[in-house]
Structures are given as C-alpha cells and as structure tokens.
Amino acid sequence: MNVHHLELFYYVAKHGGISAAVRHIPYGIQQPAVSGQMRVLEETTGARLFERSPFRLTSAGEKLFAHVQPFFETLGEVAASVRGEASEPELRIGASEIVLRDHIPVVMQRLRKRHPRVRLSLRSGYSSELETWLRDRQIDLAIGPIEARAPARLQVRPLARVPLVLLVHRRSPLKSAGELWAVKKPREPLLGLPAGTTVMRNFQRGLKRRGVVWPQAVEATSVELVTRYVANGEGLGVNIAVPAVIKHRDVRALPLDGFEPMIMGLLWRPEPSAVVQRMLDEVSQYSRETWPEWASDAAGS
Template sequence: MPQPLPNLHHLELFYHVAKAGGITAAVRSMPYGIQQPAVSGQISQLEKDLGVRLFQRRPFQLTPAGRELYEFSAPFFGGLGVVAERIAGKASKHLRLAAPATVIREHLPSVLEAVRKDCPELELSLFDADQRTIHGRLEREEVDLAIAELEDKPPSGTHSELLITMPLVLLVPVAWKRAGLGLEELAASKPLIRPADDTSMSRLFAKGLSRAGIHWPSRIEVSTLELVEAYVARGFGAGLSVMVPGVKLPKGVAAVALDGFPELKIAGLWRGKLGPLAEKVLGALKERARR
C-alpha cells in the first residue's frame, strides 16, 4: 500500500519552522498569523503521518529525515514569493476583455490608446463575443472585464456598472421613411429583420410590441447589427437595431424611432475584485460613454 501524501499545509509549517530554527521563531516570522500550539500540533501530526521524527525540540536540530524533507521543500516554498511577484507583474499589464464586435471595432481602440499612454507595456486579449458567450467566459474566469447588454440583474457573483443606455430603432430604406410608414404600417406590410430571439435587444423589442398590441414575427434572423444594416440597405425588410452614438448609418438607410419601447443598457461586467488595469479601462469607457 503506497505511503499517503503529507498534508501540504503541515509541510509548509515544517518549512517555516526548519528555516527559522524553531517553532517560536517561526511563529514570529511567518507571513500569516497562527498560534504556537497550533503549529506544534500540526508538526506532530506530520511526523505521525510520515512515521519519523523531523527535528529535536531543545536544542533545535533537524534529524536526517528532517534535513532531507527541508531540502526537498525549500525550493518550492522559498520560491513562491518570487513566482507570485512575477505573475502579479504580468497580470498588472495584461487585460483579457470580451465585448461585441461593434464595441471592439468602434469604441475600444481610442479607449485603449488612452490607457496605453499610462501603461506602455499593455498586453491585450480581446474576445469578440455575444451576450451568452460573454457570461460563459465570465463564469469560467476567462476574462477580466466584459462589455455586454444588461437586461435585468447580472448573474449571481457578477458585478456590473452601467455605461450607456441606447434607444431601440427600426432601420428602413430611406424611401420607406419618406413615404411616412410608421411602426404599425411597417409591421403590417414589411418583413422584419432582427437578431435572434435570445438576445436582449429582441426580447426588449418583443416587450414593446406586446405593449403596443402589435404582432410582428421576424422573417430574417441575423447574428450582428452589421448584417441588419446590410439587408435593410438592399430592401429585404425593416431591421431592429439601436441608435449608437457616433456611428453613422449606411447610405440609403434611415432610422425610425420606437417611442415608448424599452431601451438597451450596456454595462461593464466582472467577477471578483476588479484589477487596476481593468478598472482603468472601465473608467475610460465610462468617460467615453458620458461624452
């Protein structure tokens, strides 16, 4: 039967005791608080698990078995501080961020350019992701910060900060708007182009239609707002979108306001404690949204 592995916490305590030259000295120098009786009891348990005596108490002296164990464990426990500092240093300049393609393309470059002035060694991992994928990446802690639609409260354990609220609009060929076609006329006579059912934008639009007493099923479902614009421009139908500040509509496309419909909220999302770099980027995004 193989020898059971020693308790790693007990092994760490032994390392500190061996390095300091005794239990009392170790208690004074250890990086976290622990009482002397607790250290003594856990070292005794380690010796019992290993079936050997690791050191003499008075005067303190490692036994041959204790010397061998210390020489084995010292490189690992002694090097933890250096490794932690190196990892923390890398983390302080590396940001993993997920957002829809429109945000990454239209808004992030200027924001990150400003952040890079304060952090010249900025390293980035940018993920083009929809709302469902973003929440999955946050749950698996694959990203430090995400920019996504916020329909209700964020999932448990996820923090959020509202960046901007944008009104829903219908995009139509310019000729349809010039003809004075309103929402009811469009719903009665034109195909609807919109994102998939499970997106916040489509759910908000469905709520607005329900309040207005209008039934308008989609004829064309697309994965991006760019595709909505492209198919509207070619006359395939009226497309659901949002009025994004600073983004011009394609030639031949006009927007019809959806008064009284819920608005789309865009928020920064993260889990745990927001790191300094992610906090700086979030602050820059808030400023851009404010402007």
C-alpha cells in the same frame, strides 16, 4: 538519460572536472555524489564521457556536451523572460465586434498611459457568451447589453441607454413606426439580431404591449448586417440609434418611442485587478464623453 545527470555532466564538462564542478553547481552536492552519478550516466550511454586525470572530454563526451550546453546555458535567459512576462498585467476584454473595433482602441490609448506594458486580448461575442466567459475566467471584463438585475456572481455598471430604431428603405412609404402598429400583423419581413439578444427581446416586449404580432424573418450576426440588409431591400430592421451603425444612403431610421432602450454596461468579477479597475474607469469616462445624452440617464439606473 536522467536530466539531473545531464545537468551535473554540463557543470563537469564546462568547469573541467568534478571537483571544480562542485564549486560552481548552484546547490549543495558533494563530490562523491557527483562522481557516482557520472558513472551511472556513462553506464546509461554506454560510453566513457571524460578522462579523469588529467581531465579531458572524450569524443562521446564532446558530442553530449554540444547537445546539452545550449539548453543549460540559456535557462537563465528563459527564466528572466518568463518572470518578465508574468509581471506584465493582462487584460482580456469581451464585447461585440463594433465595440472592439471602434471604441476599445481609443480607450486603450488612455489606459496605456498608466499601464504601458499591459497585454491585451480581445474576444467578440453576444451578451450570454460574455457572461459565461467571465464566470469561466476566460475574460476579465465584458462590455455589452445588460439587464436591470446583475447576473449571479458578477458586478455591473451601466454606461448608456441606447434607443432602438426601426430601419426602413429610403423608398419606403412609412413615415412612422406607429403606422405598422395599426395593422397589428405587419407583412414586411422583420430583420434583427438573434431573438435572444437584449435588443430583440426589448423590441418584442414593446410589440406585445401594443398587441402587435410580428415574427422575425431574418437573424443577423451584427448590427451592421441589419443595416446592410435593409438597404438591400430585404425588409425592415430593428437596430440601435448609433449613427455609425445605421448611417446608409439607402436607409431611414424611424424612432421607436416607448420601447425599452438597450442598456450598455460593464460586467466583471468581484475584486478586479488594478488594470481591470483602471479600464472600468476609463471606459466609463469615454462613454460619458461620447454619448453624454445617453450616459447621463444610465448613471442613475
């Protein structure tokens, strides 16, 4: 059945005849056109749908009207709902699991004071994934490690320069990381994030400058896993010096002096929306308050 014919039939049945329907149909259409299309609808259904004079729905017409009435009578509500949803700002954020879990909720409380109806979408991933998602417009804002040079077609704002640390088990005899560099080829298993991440690239560059060869033995999917596996005695781990990440009763953190820190930053596409711009400012303010000793250095980088 033709949907337009069903719409006309809905108005005819609701208002009790073709002439009355023409006065209520919300667009211009003449009575002969409606009459002609009702005849086509009856031919299509193979049934007489209503008596013309006096107007009365047949049993077939009542059955058809009961089917189409809920759809056409709720179209206005559906349209209003769709318009309302489209008018609500959307914010899609990509970051590591720890950032999304421990920090974004606090920032969102601040953002909602300005944008109380913002729709939020969260997606965790590594820095390479975040950049791809931004370029493909799958997310609006990324928070993660950044390099000195901004990626192509993306804007960058540094937030904090987070030092790297070497995690050892609390029973380890090591007093400093420098003891390992003296042997040039440490035998202990090396744990860390995937080799392509900023943390591990910075660490391996630091080893190379010191003439140390130390292949990675274990790749972990999160900084929390690195700490946990060191606590389990699986080896030594490279991590970031965030207390919430490395604090464990069976783990000690040795400073990695002279190694490049991990620079946390914001990435977004040019010409951000109002809600994205506000989120950029809120995250920057939160970073300065939470890590003042690191954020102040990042401001000038």
